[in-house]
Amino acid sequence: ESILTQSPGTLSLSPGERATLSCRASQSVSRNYLAWYQQKLGQAPRLLIFGASTRATGIPDRFSGSGSGTDFTLTISRLEPEDFAVYYCQQYGSSRQTFGQGTKVEIK
Amino acid sequence: QVQLLQSGAEVQKPGASLKVSCKASGYTFTSHGISWVRQDPGQGLEWMGWISAYNGNTNYAQKFQGRVTMTTDTATNTAYMEVKTLTFDDTAVYYCARDHPGLPAALDYWGQGTPVTVSS
Numbered sequence: 001e002s003i004l005t006q007s008p009g010t011l012s013l014s015p016g017e018r019a020t021l022s023c024r025a026s027q028s029v030s031r032n033y034l035a036w037y038q039q040k041l042g043q044a045p046r047l048l049i050f051g052a053s054t055r056a057t058g059i060p061d062r063f064s065g066s067g068s069g070t071d072f073t074l075t076i077s078r079l080e081p082e083d084f085a086v087y088y089c090q091q092y093g094s095s096r097q098t099f100g101q102g103t104k105v106e107i108k
Numbered sequence: 109q110v111q112l113l114q115s116g117a118e119v120q121k122p123g124a125s126l127k128v129s130c131k132a133s134g135y136t137f138t139s140h141g142i143s144w145v146r147q148d149p150g151q152g153l154e155w156m157g158w159i160s161a162y163n164g165n166t167n168y169a170q171k172f173q174g175r176v177t178m179t180t181d182t183a184t185n186t187a188y189m190e191v192k193t194l195t196f197d198d199t200a201v202y203y204c205a206r207d208h209p210g211l212p213a214a215l216d217y218w219g220q221g222t223p224v225t226v227s228s
Contacts, residue, residue, distance in 0.1 A: 035214035037215075044205075046218075051214075095167055
């Protein structure tokens with residue numbers, strides 16, 4: 001089972017700043033089948049990125065994903081007030097999908 | 109529009125069983141698999157398993173193998189997840205989520221979540 005480790009645990013930033021979130025896998029992620037989700041308090045997760053770098057339908061272009069193999073990054077170019085939330089990475093390339101433990105992006 | 113509507117909150121005793129439903133609408137049910145994900149209070153997301161709505165094939169996380177059963181009813185476009193022999197550690201919010209087109213797939217639409225409390 002591939003273990004995903006996200007860093008940092010918490011990111012304290014101001015609106016307008018750039019956010020860089022990391023996701024590191026214990027094994028190479030097959031064909032970059034890596035997704036990112038956003039979850040706000042009391043809500044279900046929302047798919048942002050799949051295939052490591054493809055934005056899901058309706059996701060603003062300030063969200064971008066990159067990386068391959070074992071190291072992946074989610075970048076939010078300029079934080080909007082609605083972007084403060086918890087972000088999870090997920091690998092779905094193996095028969096047993098796994099999630100990272102999450103990164104909380106909070107207002108500084 | 110795609111919607112996944114889950115059954116309501118539940119309170120169960122230790123040792124009991126739980127069955128959560130997830131009714132799909134707005135798309136061809138048999139064209140997308142369904143995963144179940146749980147979230148312990150204040151914690152992260154945990155993938156529990158997956159079922160093909162096309163042929164009923166399943167794939168469970170090792171942790172839940174033997175205690176969780178996922179099924180679908182194509183007549184009513186509903187997916188079900190049953191958890192047996194509940195313990196206090198099963199207190200969580202349970203989500204169903206639809207496969208994004210293509211295999212393997214990320215999860216593009218989610219249910220609203222079913223809060224489950226296991227309490228004596």
